[in-house]
Amino acid sequence: MTAPAVSGRELAAVRPSARQLAWQAMEFYGFIHFGMNTMTDREWGEGHDDPARFDPSALDADQWVTALKSAGMTGVILTCKHHDGFCLWPSDVTAYSVAASPWKDGRGDVVAEVADAARRHGLRFGIYLSPWDRTEASYGSGTAYDDFYVAQLTELLTRYGPVFSVWLDGANGEGPNGKVQVYDWERYFAVVRELQPDAVISVCGPDVRWCGNEAGETRPDEWSVVPRALLDAERTAERSQKADDGTFARLVRSDDRDLGSRAALAGHEDDLVWYPAEVNTSIRPGWFHHPAEDAEVRTVEELFAIHLRAVGGNSCFLLNVPPARDGRVHDADVAVLEQLGRRIADFKDRRIETTMTVSTDELPVLTLELERPKAVEAVVLGEDIAQGQRIEHIVVRGRDADGRWTTLGEAHAVGHQRILTFPPVEVDTVTVEVREARDTPVVARVAVIGAAS
Known part of the structure; x- marks a missing residue:
């Protein structure tokens, strides 16, 4: 609807x-x-x-x-x-x-x-x-x-x-x-x-x-x-x-x-x-x-x-x-x-160092590339809430070593901080796609969390 x-x-x-x-x-x-x-x-x-x-x-x-x-x-x-x-x-x-x-x-x-x-x-x-x-x-x-x-x-x-x-x-x-x-x-x-x-x-x-x-x-x-x-x-x-x-x-x-x-x-x-x-x-x-x-x-x-x-x-x-x-x-x-x-x-x-690129579209996609495939279990995202709460829908996806993409999680509200957890999965790339927003998103931080050993 x-x-x-x-x-x-x-x-x-x-x-x-x-x-x-x-x-x-x-x-x-x-x-x-x-x-x-x-x-x-x-x-x-x-x-x-x-x-x-x-x-x-x-x-x-x-x-x-x-x-x-x-x-x-x-x-x-x-x-x-x-x-x-x-x-x-x-x-x-x-x-x-x-x-x-x-x-x-x-x-x-x-x-x-x-x-x-x-x-x-x-x-x-x-x-x-x-x-x-x-x-x-x-x-x-x-x-x-x-x-x-x-x-x-x-x-x-x-x-x-x-x-x-x-x-x-x-x-x-x-x-x-x-x-x-x-x-x-x-x-x-x-x-x-x-x-x-x-x-x-x-x-x-x-x-x-x-x-x-x-x-x-x-x-x-x-x-x-x-x-x-x-x-x-x-x-x-x-x-x-x-x-x-x-x-x-x-x-x-x-x-x-x-x-x-x-x-x-x-x-x-x-x-x-x-x-x-x-x-x-x-x-x-x-x-x-x-x-x-x-x-x-x-x-x-x-x-x-x-x-x-x-x-x-x-x-x-x-x-x-x-x-x-x-x-x-x-x-x-x-x-x-x-x-x-x-x-x-x-x-x-357990935050993993990544190289991040951001698409320049109105609704951005944040791409985080790992140095090598690793098991991950969470993604942390935060908005600059001094600019309001803008993001209305995000989808997090991961790519495995064979190039297959899997949806790891999704949410609507983000605000100061949103932590999406999921069963550990080995990936070499994670994307955070902003699907809906109230205004141009202002992302303050994003991180990938490695799986507990």
Whole structure:
């Protein structure tokens, strides 16, 4: 069926901001869920737990950050406050924080320790501040709670140096007065823009789009140019987790599989935005550490497959790694992260040197000639997304030593990076044919990856 007539040049004219470009280049970073829930063995605490329960005996932020860096991550986002309301920093507007705990005699600051450790190890730092607070009495009251939330947001954005991401989910439930807070999202966004203009606002925010599940699943084609309606924070909140149960983390919906093809954008041509995707999941079944899950850490094979699909599917990959009650990442998680880092590095190191020629046609063909026939298993392609997302269909073909051509893979969306994998095949030439495009393609990189020995 012929796609509706949508102007390709208009679609290609939608471009990312500088903050979105910098974020996309990070590709892979970590989430740290840690707090009162870690101490109580919960996922969603109900609030009001005794601060005396927060007393990690060996908290080591350098160990956390080192574990993430070993996997190849470029940043870390900390759950500074989860839904229970317990703050990992000494907030001026609530007594429910580390300042009321016995940890470091009430003089500790987990946010400061993680921010400092990230800087020491060359990772960027981000914050998560739950909009839902099950301890704060003003929750559900309207402006008074917005004032409270903005005060905490301001503390986090002014005390701990540069922030690359403010990660906002849509959790929303009844407060102590039985009311549900209607969040003033635009006010929150304005505070971030004023205090940390380089930070992306993610998920319930205008810069980075949630992929739609927490299982690590990815769409066949991920587009960064989508209808503006997807920016609606309340829409995202409605599709977010609503209850403290274990089913949502592995739930994958079949709807919304195509958000940005020409057919999907028909009728929205005059109201499009650059809103790229982030794939998020946890290394364990839960987001917080639970001793019962120490034998359920995801394997390196599963994590590497998610990494290839996400980072190789025009998305960034956010992987949660929850420290244990003593304040250290468990040995099982550390071991898998180190293995994952080696697997990712090995994949990159298997890039084969080629001689490339490019046809001068309107829709180019990139021809990559190997010095001699070699077994290959992937092709990596990336656009210069500062010029928009232009490629709509590519076909990758390989020629064997006898001159026979075989189709190795094809895709529609490319964007920042597309990794096409296929069973190992020996070839001496690989072509990447651009079959459809929204405007003249601007290819930033292309590589052939040799098969693992």
